[in-house]
Amino acid sequence: QVQLVESGGGSVQSGGSLRLSCATSGFTADVYAIGWLRQAPGKEREAVSCIVNSDDNRYYTDFVKGRFTISRDKAKSMVYLHMNNLKAEDTAVYYCAFLTDRWKGEHLGVLVAGAYDYWGQGTQVTVSS
Numbered sequence: 001q002v003q004l005v006e007s008g009g010g011s012v013q014s015g016g017s018l019r020l021s022c023a024t025s026g027f028t029a030d031v032y033a034i035g036w037l038r039q040a041p042g043k044e045r046e047a048v049s050c051i052v053n054s055d056d057n058r059y060y061t062d063f064v065k066g067r068f069t070i071s072r073d074k075a076k077s078m079v080y081l082h083m084n085n086l087k088a089e090d091t092a093v094y095y096c097a098f099l100t101d102r103w104k105g106e107h108l109g110v111l112v113a114g115a116y117d118y119w120g121q122g123t124q125v126t127v128s129s
Contacts, residue, residue, distance in 0.1 A: 001025070001026060002025070002026030002027065002098065002118045003023070003024070003025045003026060003120075004022055004023070004024055004095075004096045004097065004098065004118060004119065004120035005022065005023045005096075005120055005121070006020060006021065006022050006094065006095065006096050006120045006121065006122060006123040007020070007021050007022075007023075007123060008020040008021045008123060009093075009094060009123030009124045009125045010124075010125070010126070011126040011127075011128065012086055012125075012126075012127055012128075013127070013128055013129075014086060014087055014088055014127055014128065014129045015085055015086065016086050016127070017082070017083060017084045017085075017086065018083045018086065018125060019080055019081070019082050019083070020036065020080065020081040020083065020094055020096075020123060020125075021078060021079075021080055022034075022036075022078065022079040022080070022081075022096030022120060023077065023078055024077045024078070024079060024096070024098075025077060026098075026118070027100075028053075028077060028098075029053075030100065031053050031098045031099065031100055032052065032053060032054075032099050032100060032101065032102045032104075032105040032110075033050045033051060033052045033053060033098075033099040033105050033110045034050060034051050034053065034072070034079050034096070034097070034098060034099075035047055035048070035049065035050030035051075035096070035097050035098075035099060035110065035111075035116060036048045036049050036050070036068075036070060036079075036081045036094060036095070036096060036097075037094070037095045037097055037113050037116065037119075038090075038092035038093065038094045038095065038125075039092055039093050039095070039122075040089075040091060040092040040093075041092075043092075044113070045095070045113045046061070046113055047061060047110075047111040047112060047113050047116075048060070048061055048064055048068065048081070048094070049061070049064060049068055049070040049081060049111075050070065050099070050110045050111065051070055051072055051079070052105070052110060058070050059110055059111055061111055063089075064083075064090075067083065067084050067085045067086075068081060068082065068083050068084070069081075069082040069084075070082075079096060081094070083125070086125075086127045087127060087129075088127050088128065088129040089127075090125060090127050091125060091126050091127050092124075092125060093122040093123065093124050093125075094122060094123050094124075094125055095119050095120055095121075095122045096119075096120045097116035097117075097118060097119045097120065098116065098117065098118040099115050099116045099117065100117055100118065101115070101117065
């Protein structure tokens with residue numbers, strides 16, 4: 001059974017930092033990519049960052065490059081999102097997700113929210129200016 005459980009969200013002031021954690025279980029070894037995505041009020045869900053399982057390559061969308069870092073601890077089945085220099089526009093519910101379909105990952109892209117098919121329940125991040 002696939003499970004993704006996020007934690008670490010909260011409220012911070014602009015310029016602050018948070019570390020999100022995602023506890024994963026299930027067929028992690030067969031997953032093509034593990035990603036962090038977010039959804040702000042009134043907006044569509046969007047990808048933030050991901051790790052491709054096979055080669056450990058990491059990807060970031062432009063609006064978080066240089067501020068966010070994705071990492072993982074394979075032994076603990078944990079994935080993290082280190083967020084620095086947070087901005088008000090980073091306010092959103094953040095989700096950890098699996099992208100299991102290799103074709104989707106290679107043809108749609110690993111930073112496309114629609115390519116992800118297993119999701120956690122999300123954790124709220126609120127940044128006040």
